[in-house]
Amino acid sequence: MTWTVTPEPPDSPTATALWRAYYTEVSDRYYLLHEGRRTDPAELDREITAHSWDELRPPKGRLLVARYAGEPAGTAGVHLLDAQTAELKRVFIHETMRGKGGGPTLVRAAENTARALGATRMILDTRHDLVEARALYTRLGYEETAPHNDDTYADHWFSKNLH
Numbered sequence: 001m002t003w004t005v006t007p008e009p010p011d012s013p014t015a016t017a018l019w020r021a022y023y024t025e026v027s028d029r030y031y032l033l034h035e036g037r038r039t040d041p042a043e044l045d046r047e048i049t050a051h052s053w054d055e056l057r058p059p060k061g062r063l064l065v066a067r068y069a070g071e072p073a074g075t076a077g078v079h080l081l082d083a084q085t086a087e088l089k090r091v092f093i094h095e096t097m098r099g100k101g102g103g104p105t106l107v108r109a110a111e112n113t114a115r116a117l118g119a120t121r122m123i124l125d126t127r128h129d130l131v132e133a134r135a136l137y138t139r140l141g142y143e144e145t146a147p148h149n150d151d152t153y154a155d156h157w158f159s160k161n162l163h
Helices: 013-035 041-050 102-116 131-139
Strands: 003-007 061-068 071-080 085-093 121-126 143-145 156-161
Touching (some): 013 071, 071 102, 085 102, 102 131, 121 131
Antiparallel strands (some): 061 071, 121 156
């Protein structure tokens, strides 16, 4: 079984299904941790439909979809912030596909995409409770940095030189 990673329009049916899975997981984790409840499905629908994902469209960005044995399994977004800096966004692998090498494969593909867009540095933010993500980024050479944004949900910020 092998992984493939290809660009995908962020509003394609495949991307939309993966967004729903991503937001369900990260939102449920947040609400269960902080409020003892799962995400309201209507709230989830509003959040997904309210966002155009224009930052993940060419020429300033790309959405990548990872497939395992041909089945959609995850996503990563790359958004070019300036001529040298890209932001890694919404890295996600379905829980049933984790532990099979998809995370590193997807992040490396995102790094290559950022390089192709001209970036020499990748930045990202993540939450404290997303321990798997933090471990993955550290393992792939990302270093924790001072905050680069004021995102309400961000607890950790990372950067990696792409040279």
